[in-house]
Amino acid sequence: MTFERRRTRQIWVGDPAGNGVAVGGEAPISVQSMTTTKTADVEGTLAQIYDLAMAGADIVRCTCNEREAAEALAQIVPRSPVPIIADIHHQYLRALEALDAGVACLRLNPGNIRKPEHIKAVAQACKDRGVPIRIGVNGGSLDPELYEKYGDAVTPEALVESAQRELDYFREVDFEDVKISVKASNVPIMIEAYRQLSEAVDYPLHLGVTEAGPPPAGLIKSTAGLATLLSEGIGDTIRYSLTADPVEEARAGRQLLEALGLRERKGLDLIACPSCGRAEVDVIGLANAAQTALSDLNIPIQVAVMGCVVNGPGEAREADLGIAAGRHKGHLFIKGKNVKVVAEDQMVDALVEWAKLIDAEGIDAALARADAGAEAEAEADRAALLDEQGDDANDAGTKVELIRKH
Numbered sequence: 001m002t003f004e005r006r007r008t009r010q011i012w013v014g015d016p017a018g019n020g021v022a023v024g025g026e027a028p029i030s031v032q033s034m035t036t037t038k039t040a041d042v043e044g045t046l047a048q049i050y051d052l053a054m055a056g057a058d059i060v061r062c063t064c065n066e067r068e069a070a071e072a073l074a075q076i077v078p079r080s081p082v083p084i085i086a087d088i089h090h091q092y093l094r095a096l097e098a099l100d101a102g103v104a105c106l107r108l109n110p111g112n113i114r115k116p117e118h119i120k121a122v123a124q125a126c127k128d129r130g131v132p133i134r135i136g137v138n139g140g141s142l143d144p145e146l147y148e149k150y151g152d153a154v155t156p157e158a159l160v161e162s163a164q165r166e167l168d169y170f171r172e173v174d175f176e177d178v179k180i181s182v183k184a185s186n187v188p189i190m191i192e193a194y195r196q197l198s199e200a201v202d203y204p205l206h207l208g209v210t211e212a213g214p215p216p217a218g219l220i221k222s223t224a225g226l227a228t229l230l231s232e233g234i235g236d237t238i239r240y241s242l243t244a245d246p247v248e249e250a251r252a253g254r255q256l257l258e259a260l261g262l263r264e265r266k267g268l269d270l271i272a273c274p275s276c277g278r279a280e281v282d283v284i285g286l287a288n289a290a291q292t293a294l295s296d297l298n299i300p301i302q303v304a305v306m307g308c309v310v311n312g313p314g315e316a317r318e319a320d321l322g323i324a325a326g327r328h329k330g331h332l333f334i335k336g337k338n339v340k341v342v343a344e345d346q347m348v349d350a351l352v353e354w355a356k357l358i359d360a361e362g363i364d365a366a367l368a369r370a371d372a373g374a375e376a377e378a379e380a381d382r383a384a385l386l387d388e389q390g391d392d393a394n395d396a397g398t399k400v401e402l403i404r405k406h
């Protein structure tokens with residue numbers, strides 16, 4: 001099942017023949033993040049860009065707040081694995097310098113650069129070079145005039161009007177190579193602003209909840225806004241704005257798109273049971289250890305960590321690989337079929353070994369290596385546990401009796 005996407009125009013962030021990324025149209029929804037280094041620190045910024053690209057960012061934005069930053073961008077852009085967007089604050093001259101540095105796109109905040117002649121000069125320069133602009137409206141820095149017009153409040157209508165005004169300036173120089181964002185920190189306002197904008201224009205939209213804050217609340221707020229819109233087919237590129245290491249932003253963006261089936265899985269999808277009275281092991285500790293051991297392998301498989309062999313292999317039968325605990329052993333399974341039994345302290349190592357095997361040889365080849373006795377041993381442990389714990393390990397029957405007494 002997939003979500004039907006609203007059709008937008010397509011633009012290119014960067015060179016289609018190089019590391020450029022298409023945004024809009026039928027292009028895959030892309031993940032963005034932003035560096036937190038001083039852009040003037042070329043090596044530090046490049047190191048972070050590589051980390052972000054590894055974590056799933058398709059496009060990275062760097063601040064261009066001073067001349068030194070623009071000069072550094074000239075050195076960063078040719079060495080970057082992903083297209084670089086320059087974030088322009090109040091000085092339109094920085095935009096022109098960033099274009100000279102060869103950036104793939106500019107981000108302009110209509111609330112910050114307000115002189116029409118400056119806006120048009122930047123749009124004309126972008127047009128001359130074939131470089132797109134993101135109109136980045138932000139509730140926190142909304143044009144004061146619009147803020148006043150809408151009753152001293154950030155409203156969806158005010159955000160959309162700010163974007164429309166900027167578009168009008170761009171059209172005066174016949175420039176429409178744009179994508180747009182209308183971010184707010186209030187999730188319902190952000191959702192409504194994007195809904196209204198997507199009705200009004202067919203430019204690609206960059207989604208984000210601004211100033212979402214540190215995880216986990218920032219992740220939840222961002223996901224609420226982004227996932228709602230993506231499930232309605234709205235959005236062509238996304239950014240989590242977290243008060244955290246930006247690698248977390250890139251990772252979250254990628255994981256959200258994978259979870260919604262909007263991008264192919266690139267890395268690990270670890271699922272785990274919530275644990276219950278049947279658990280034969282510390283499921284939280286085991287799941288965290290497995291996540292740590294498997295994450296960096298970048299193997300695109302789903303791995304299940306299950307607390308008991310009674311229900312684990314069945315409940316996680318869709319997983320490519322999994323392990324279920326039982327009687328001080330780990331029962332390894334592939335697509336629900338038990339393939340090996342290992343000692344309890346070998347469970348994580350076994351997952352790593354078999355994940356690599358699946359990656360190298362595929363599921364069928366791994367299944368062919370199943371130990372002959374694994375299925376029978378799992379069945380015996382399942383039966384023994386049922387015998388010991390009964391079929392009501394969570395003691396639900398006693399609770400039901402208690403309830404009935406009232």
Ligand code: SF4
Pocket residue numbers: 273274275276277278279280306307308309310311312315
């Ligand atoms: Fe986990 Fe087993 Fe409980 Fe299911 S029954 S939640 S697999 S411990």
